Amino acid sequence: MAQEETRKGPWTEQEDLRLVFFVGIFGERRWDFIAKVSGLNRTGKSCRLRWVNYLHPGLKRGRMTPQEERLVLELHSRWGNRWSRIARRLPGRTDNEIKNYWRTHMRKKAQERKRNLSPSSSSSSLCHPASPTTPSTDSQIDVVLLSSESDQEEKDKMSRENGSSIVTSSTATPGGEEISVQDEPKGYYSMDQIWKEIASPEMTSGSLDEGCRSDEPVCSFSCPPMPSPIWDYRYDVDALWTMDSDELKIWHPGGDLNVANFHHGRE
DNA sequence: AACACGTCCAACCGCTCTACA
């Protein structure tokens, strides 16, 4: 049987629309199933990636704010290249986005910094938030230290394992955004260390991970959900639910799609 | 105008993790 070859490469508007529609029906799960039933000749992985990185309605677009930039710096100093973990603290940003951002901006900054660093200079302008006595600078990370339930779970777990407790404190950013980071009980990398790591050619992705995976800072950005482009200008999503069956047949080549049979959980 | 270079970002690949039978 001649199976149609799996599509790769850039997504078309039609594909995007179709994916959004089927995710609306089946939810953000069973990506292989969605890939099959949607008639998209894509892999489930591809569908998931497209959804997560581009089509998800909560995505923020555009440049990183200074607060986000600082938070990325801070979180990367703690967790290394744990992009998805970092992304969870930056609502509306994806791991891919942060990863790309880091690669371009931070590498560049690290290079600049390396150039500017004289051998005698030992202090970083990027101060550790847990050093309250350190004078504030432009690049100092202003953070709010909060905790969420999920973080509490991790903290509890870690406390059990290490017999240590996690201290939290808080600050507010001038912009009003709340960014939160917990103090690291152990295994913490200072910004100086991190910059050294960046600057060193033998820096490896895993070098920062070990020993600093015990707790997660919590970000409580009060950023409103920013629709991704397709949600923004293509259509009113609710229109999908008011399509008649003929329209839906266009979406589904097999023509056997009957939305009435699906419970999509929308009011 | 043409070219080189840098930046941005979507997308893929391969691996690991997790849930479940």
Next chain:
DNA sequence: TTGTAGAGCGGTTGGACGTGT
């Protein structure tokens, strides 16, 4: 306990685009 499928993650690639020369 083990095998398998699905999901998730991090690394990497390549094309589009902007900018400087």
